[in-house]
Amino acid sequence: MKKIRVGVIGAGNIGKVHIDALRNLPNVEVVSICSRTNMEERAKALNIASFYTDYKEMINQENLDSVHICTTNDTHFEMAEYAIEHNLHVVLEKPMTKTLAEAKKLYDLVKDINLVHEVHFHNRFYPANQEIKRNIKKAGKLNLIYGNYLQDWMTPKDQFNWRATKEASGVTRVIHDVGTHFFDLIEYVSGHKVVEVFAELKTIYDERNGVLIDTEDIGVVIFKTDKGALGNVLISQSVPGIKNELKTVYVGENATFSWDGKSVNESHILYYDKDTEIIKTSSIETLKNGIMYDVDGFFDSFKETLRGVYHKIENREFKQEFADFSDGLHSMMIVEAIYQSYVKKDWVKLNEL
Structure with a gap:
């Protein structure tokens, strides 16, 4: 079975939860991570061979299908925009963006194209x-x-x-x-x-x-x-x-x-x-x-949210329960x-x- 190739931007606490949840899904492979500092140490701890400090470089080189953005609010827009422009599915940690204007721009980018997009409201x-x-x-x-x-x-x-x-x-x-x-x-x-x-x-x-x-x-x-x-x-x-x-x-x-x-x-x-x-x-x-x-707690809710996202990527007719960019806007x-x-x-x- 061909697995969906995922890159994760942001290797802090919430990024690690995303990585662990993704590793519980049979159709997904986390192939690379990106963060600003201590990447070699972080990648080794997470057992991920490929790592970057520049998200654009990761997107350009890793032949990804999807990207998770688990960074500060002020970076969400530029990272999501770049990923969408490179035809990647996008999972965004909440809030969707720093500003309403940015959220409107991201929604306009995806509303007429065939990409899966999620804003991570796990509750x-x-x-x-x-x-x-x-x-x-x-x-x-x-x-x-x-x-x-x-x-x-x-x-x-x-x-x-x-x-x-x-x-x-x-x-x-x-x-x-x-x-x-x-x-x-x-x-x-x-x-x-x-x-x-x-x-x-x-x-x-x-x-x-x-x-x-x-x-x-x-x-x-x-x-x-x-x-x-x-x-x-x-x-x-x-x-x-x-x-x-x-x-x-x-x-x-x-x-x-x-x-x-x-x-x-x-x-x-x-x-x-x-x-x-x-x-x-x-x-x-x-x-x-x-x-x-x-579902017994926080981690399981992440896993099930992402299970729906990656099922949607493979089955576009699936009627999703997760929040998308329309909900994020x-x-x-x-x-x-x-x-x-x-x-x-x-x-x-x-x-x-």
Whole structure:
């Protein structure tokens, strides 16, 4: 069986997860990696013979079919553009790009050509979320969608990361980094699309490790959907003691569906007049062909997301569940609308951007 040749740009923590997930797929071979520094050492540790410090050189020389871009936000556009121009399928870590303008350009590049493109929103592939999506009609008309995405790794004042400045991250930090996960998930599960937002952002520390900070630590967003629901979300990476908590709640006329994020295999249905139902499921039908794949955590969700991507490359008629550049563009419109709302202190409609 001829394997799909993949190059990975970015050999940090998330790039390594991509590589490990790809190595669990029978139709894929990771043939090369690229990063700015320590490439010989990193390639040896990952048991990859071919390595580069220049992504263009890797794309030009390695006869790739697909490329994964696992780098800082400010590099996504140029790398994806170059890959597309060289007829490569593209997997992009979220957020799609640093700016909305860049996302629009990438979408325009792929919308009329036969390439597979993905923006990596892996939470779609947890069994709990797929089960809610499958049963969401039982809730009746959805009137309210709410939740949070909270972490604590940016709590210390001396904690600094490239995401903390607009130069590398974009106009927001926590909205770009984890808020995009929340919005993609609730839209995927509910079938609603966010159309209007009102937001407030707060920066806790104006300086970290001697660097002036121009991005937010906290985001609070109220939103409206195209199907008449209201929603709100609290997003922060400076909540002491909460390591990683993504919660989503879908409130309908008949029932409430809830995922508390504690288990990727368990969700709840709450009723007005009867006991709460606990729904447990441990596997998903990634390829819609009757074969079930176990998903027990973060790594498995990556693997199943990419299983769908590489099945799509070989079977273009496959009806995908993964997010593509159209979804990525919409996600970036939400980010931009949130930032504009914060600046203007007013509601902002996505279709007016």
